[in-house]
Amino acid sequence: MFELGLRAGIVMAGVWGFLVAATWIVNRKKTADPERDFTELSQRMTSWWVIIGLLSVGLILGKMATIVLFAFVSYLALKEYLTIIPTQMQDRIVLFWAYILIPLQYVFVYHGDFEMFLVLIPVYGLAVIAMSMIITGVTDGYISRIGTIYWGLMMTVFSISHLAYLYVLPEPGGPVTGAGLVLYAVLLTQFNDVSQYIWGKSFGRRKIIPSVSPGKTWAGFLGGMGTTVVLAGLLGPWLTPLSMPLAALSGLLVSVAGFFGDLNMSCVKRDLCIKDTGAMLPGHGGILDRVDSLTLAAPLLCHFIRFFGYLGDR
Secondary structure, X not given: OOOOOHHHHHXXXXXXXXXXXXXXXXHHHHHHOOXXXXXXXXXXXXXXXXXXXXXXXXXXXXXXXXXXXXXXXXXXXXXXXXHHOOOOHHHHHHHHHHHHHHHHHHHHHHOOOHHHHHHHHHHHHHHHHHHHHHHHOOOOOHHXXXXXXXXXXXXXXXXXXXXXHHHHOOOOOOOOOHHHHHHHHHHHHHHHHHHHHHHHHHHOXXXXXXXXXXXXXXXHHHHHHHHHHHXXXXXXXXXOOOOXXXXXXXXXXXXXXXXXXXXXXXXXXXHHOOOOOOOOEOOOEOHHHHHHHHHHHHHHHHHHHHHHHHHOOO
16 A cells, blocks of 8 residues: 655645646636636536546555556446447347456456466457357347457557556566556646647647547647657656656657547547547546547557566666
8 A cells, every 4th residue: 555656646746736726727717707608627627636536546555446446447438438339239248258358457467467468358358259249140240340349348448458557567666666657657648638739729720630630730739749748758757767868759659649549539439420428527528538548548658668668678
C-alpha cells in the first residue's frame, strides 16, 4: 500500500492543484456571465473530479488497487462497446469468453508475466472467439461478427491493459515507481487531448480529415504535439527512466498515436451513426469517448519505455 512515491506524489499534487484552479475559474465565469450556458463545461469538470479521484486512490493504494481499477475500466469499455455494435443471440457464448479474458489478462499483468500478457488476447483470445463462433453453427456475417468482437477486445482490454502493465514495469528499489509511469502515460494522453482542443479552437482553420472529424485542424494537431513534447521532456526524467531527449520523443509518439486513437473511435461512431459511445461521463460521453486516445497511445508508450528505459542498454 501507499506506493505512490515522492516524485509521482508531487506531480499528483500538482494535478489536483490545477483541477482546483480550473474549477474556480469555471465558477467565476458562471458568476460573471449568468446568461451563458456552462452546463456542459460544468459536467466535464465534475467528471474530471471523479476520474482524477479514482486514479489517485488507485495509485495511492498500490499495485492491486491500480490493476483492479484498469480491469474495471476495460470491463466498462468492452460492455459499452458491445452495446453499440450489432450482435446476435447466438454470439452470447462468444461474448461470455470475451468477458472471461478480462480478469485473465490482468492476472498476468499483476504477476508481471510479459510473455502471456502479450499473447493471451491476440493469440488465445482469437482462437477462443473463433472456435466459440464456429460451434454456434451460424455462418451468416461470420467475418463481420468475428472481426467486430475481436477488434473490440483488442481496443478495450488488450490496449488499456498496457496502462496497468506500466505499474509493474519499473525495477524494485529504483527512484521510478509504477505509479509514476502510469501517471506519466495518463497525463500525456489527456493533456494532449486538451491542448489539441485549445490550439484548434484558438487558431484552427484548415481541417485535417473533415470526413472523419470536422473539428480536427492542423493547428490543433501541431500545437498539441508541440505542447505534449515539451511536457514529456520536462516530466520524463522525473517520472520515467528516460532521458530528456527520449522523453520528448515519447511525447511525440503519444501525441500522434493519441490523435489517431481519437480518430479511430470517430470512425467507429460515424460507421454506427452515433454521436457518443455512451453517457456514463457527463460532458464527455461514454468510457470509450474518454479512453479513445489511450487505445493506441498506451501500448506504444508502454513498449517504448520498456525498451529504451529498461532493455535498451542491455
